[in-house]
Amino acid sequence: MSIRFGTSGWRAVIADEFTYANVGKATRAICRYLKTEGTTDSKTLIIGHDSRFMGERFSAFAGGIAATGGFRVLLCSGPTPTPAISFAIRDQKACGAINFTASHNPPEYQGIKFSTADGAPALPEITGKIEALVEGDLAINGGGGSVEEFNPQPAYLDDLRKKVHFSLIENSNGKFAYDPLWGTGRGYLDEILQKHGLEVETLHDWRDVTFGGRSPEPAEAQLEELRRTVIEKKLSLGVATDGDADRFGIIDSGGEFITPNQLVALLTDYLAESR
Numbered sequence: 001m002s003i004r005f006g007t008s009g010w011r012a013v014i015a016d017e018f019t020y021a022n023v024g025k026a027t028r029a030i031c032r033y034l035k036t037e038g039t040t041d042s043k044t045l046i047i048g049h050d051s052r053f054m055g056e057r058f059s060a061f062a063g064g065i066a067a068t069g070g071f072r073v074l075l076c077s078g079p080t081p082t083p084a085i086s087f088a089i090r091d092q093k094a095c096g097a098i099n100f101t102a103s104h105n106p107p108e109y110q111g112i113k114f115s116t117a118d119g120a121p122a123l124p125e126i127t128g129k130i131e132a133l134v135e136g137d138l139a140i141n142g143g144g145g146s147v148e149e150f151n152p153q154p155a156y157l158d159d160l161r162k163k164v165h166f167s168l169i170e171n172s173n174g175k176f177a178y179d180p181l182w183g184t185g186r187g188y189l190d191e192i193l194q195k196h197g198l199e200v201e202t203l204h205d206w207r208d209v210t211f212g213g214r215s216p217e218p219a220e221a222q223l224e225e226l227r228r229t230v231i232e233k234k235l236s237l238g239v240a241t242d243g244d245a246d247r248f249g250i251i252d253s254g255g256e257f258i259t260p261n262q263l264v265a266l267l268t269d270y271l272a273e274s275r
Contacts, residue, residue, distance in 0.1 A: 169193075
């Protein structure tokens, strides 16, 4: 079986191709790449996971391998959004991150997304080198590494407070609904809004490794319950995020779905005209 990384990492069905053996191969290949061609001297490596089945176990397994290779592993203490992991890389001056996520794929999938020291997903020229290493000598020498439990949430939310004008949202007197689709956004978006005194109706805010028996994708067809909540409770806005909280869907006060492309246009106008 060949391990192939796309722009969103390597994804495969759990217990079919996504096994401990293959996770070990991929982890060792990433560590070898960081040791030989990484762009920083840092030996700090973030390892996290979304809310999928076995995420914490695969993360701990990978953390042990990386520590054996001499890395200081910061192991995320619970399901963590991909954007929070990207922020943590830069905030902790890490050499990169191994994120166990299959994003919005069906629940039987798991995956590994590797991000580089800038917090961005690894580009094809990097993942191609990692794929080549998977097939080669996977010994990683070093020793002296460690594994530490790490909660990226407080620093990430503090950074958001510096970048977002929450006072404007507070003064809007808006009421919101949020659907994390059983994913990692719970405890992040809803918490920061509530801490700023905003009323938030949260749906599906518990861990379900089956995501309700469907793909955790915030597409219009998946957000009917969110739409009903917004309309029936006369809310200002409904927001949904996917399994690892790096995709979103928006329902306006009239129950209309706003596509991500439409929202990007609105955000661009706001940044150009108001910020």
